[in-house]
Amino acid sequence: MTSFAQDARSAEERLRTLFPPTPLQRNDHLSERYGADIWLKREDLAPVRSYKLRGAFNAMRKVLERDPAQQLFVAASAGNHAQGMAYVCRHFGVRGVIFMPVTTPEQKIMKTRTFGGAQVEIRLTGDYVDDTLAEAKAWCAEQGAHFLAPFDDPDVIEGQASVAVELLAQAGAQGMGQPDLVVMPVGGGGLSAGMTGYFRAAAPGIACRYVEPEGGASLAAALAEGAPVTLNKVDTFVDGAAVARIGGHTFDMLKGVDPAHLIAAPENRICGTILEMLNVEGIVLEPAGALSVDVLPGLADEIRGKRVVCVTSGGNFDFERLPEVKERSMRYTGKKKYVILRLPQRPGALRDFLEMLGPEDDIARFEYLKKSARNFGSVLLGIETARAENFGALFDRLEAHGFVYTDITADELIGEFVL
Template sequence: MTAFAENARSATLALRDLFDPTPLQRNDHLSAKYGAEIWLKREDLTPVRSYKLRGAFTAMRKVRAADPAQGHFVCASAGNHAQGVAFACRHFGVKGTIFMPVTTPQQKIDKTRAFGGAAVEIVLTGDYFDQTLAASQKFCTEAGAHFLSPFDDADVIEGQASVAIEMLDQLGRAPDLVILPVGGGGLAAGVTGVLRDQGVDFRFVEPSGGASMTAAIAQGGPVTLKGVNSFVDGAAVARLGALTYARLAWAKPEQILLAPEDRICITMLEMLNVEGIVLEPAGALSVDVLPELAESIRGKTVVCVTSGGNFDFERLPEVKERAQRYAGLKKYFILRMPQRPGALREFLEMLGPDDDIARFEYLKKSARNFGSVLIGIETKAPENFAALTGQLDAAGFTYRDITEDSALAEFLI
């Protein structure tokens, strides 16, 4: 066993003061679907519903062992790291100051406050995370506190490695393949640090709109992405950590997979509806890429790390919407409707038995022969839209499919 793995095992033992090992569950549904032994490492079942508690607790424990007088910790986070730090602060009886963007959903603020209790103070500042981070680091320096990075910290990485230690103990052997979500790289750096010398293969999964590891491997070092899609908030990181990159630089580009944000929604709904498992977008990343790996994993033992389950059900309509659009079951059109009796009825008669109008806005302009209709249609099979547009073309209707036009869709839908 390497020195890193030995330290990770010590960190794992210390974590038992907080919670039992998270389950490693064989998933019958996925195993049958892919002809493999698919296991889920359920990090969505920690006390804070994500693996982040592991790193926060381990780093805090080691800092206090080295400097018992340090009783103040600071972090910047709008999600799982904040909740992990809050929980650890309450456990150790130390003060925590947690900086969150002003735009943070109230549900996340309330959960962080509930986990930390009187031990934590929440400071809302900045519209964007970079502003929040700068404010937290400035405060930390002035207050003489210890800053807890969400991923770019050796002790945090060691804590996240406890996931691999538990995995080995629970499975009784090393799996053939481990699929890991990647944001800043802390979880991936920790798990691979334990398992890499045991013949385990790895796949790393990033959201398409936050591929910081892909960029780092391609450029030979961390680079800052120009823009990040924040939907997969638990993994939407613009820059891979320096320490995490150093521990992941061996990865090959073909080991990194990108998951489209809308496709992740299909996976979230499947896991919820079929398995009753609530996953946040980042927590579904490892499961989402299984179809891409179907041929290569047949007959193998695969562990998917489901990294978090902090999902606000107020987002469920958005998740369903994204899933339907990606599957080709929902489209939005702007239709140019003639201003004559019977025109609307003529259009409605073109709809098939499985087509349903989900959105209808008629935008008539005075003194014009045509009006514009924003219409959303749901159907049961993607090919139904080909039949509909074929009829529209034959009837001479003018229309525009805006489903994939992000600017128009965001403004109108």
């Protein structure tokens, strides 16, 4: 019986029929910023701009080796797993049926169709992923198809482990030596479980750090309980890693992780990392793909002088989301706030307020919320500024001149209705 490390190396070797290794690149910008030797394992440069292709290929390959007559595969996904499966369906010449929520953006549907070509059929069903998954599994059972899981499958985990196999081989070939630390994202756990399993066997001296989105910390919850649990609420912004329940197979390989090595990344902070990598480095990362880079500031003391690899797991970023990303980043850094201003209904009141603004302050939104009051009107204001500390001075001026306001920037309930 072969070991997990041997199987991972075999999976990596077989993958070469599909695409060459993704680059392992030193990043001068991050290295200089943190006083470390920082490299990026660029899974965002895979053919489908995500590592998901690896697990889908390995799982489908093994099914076909066991049962060549199995020519129908099913998946439920609105993201990278769908694109990876479509790509390998075309490669193997088998039929794939991919169920997607009705709410899936057209861009993702189009890309999945492009990768799969005539081999893939897309079915839009359900408003939520859970509904889509139930429909897909029911149809799969009726048709006698094989359901290709996105992460909770030993063959998928083994395929994702090929990232670690490549990483070590490239590190040796490029003369950088073995990394001191590898930072990787965690969603359902396929990538992190595969890489961890391989490092434990082939390079136990490498330290690992695991990053989850703050609003989808399913591994943290599982470690606390000693078993996978379902989160009551998930922030879906980091859609490539926002999973309500980590997989059972993946948790079996991750349950030995030290909770101190698990880091939660705030969604709004991730937005700033996406913008920095895009504007400074020209690297397009989706929210999940930015997780490993996002936590570097918190690791600054630990990584100084060390060799670090960050796995940038995906680059399927829809640029229509760019305004939202900028908005969330500015709110996180304190450079944008929303306030409801109680404005006196008298001539010159608006001018008086505008004179309170500083030279670096700018009104990004101005909207009357209530127009029936005789003496005062409620105004929703979105204010942007160059430096977060400018708001303290602005609010002091408003209060000194008798203006009444309420800062609603962090109020989620009000924000759902008016922002």
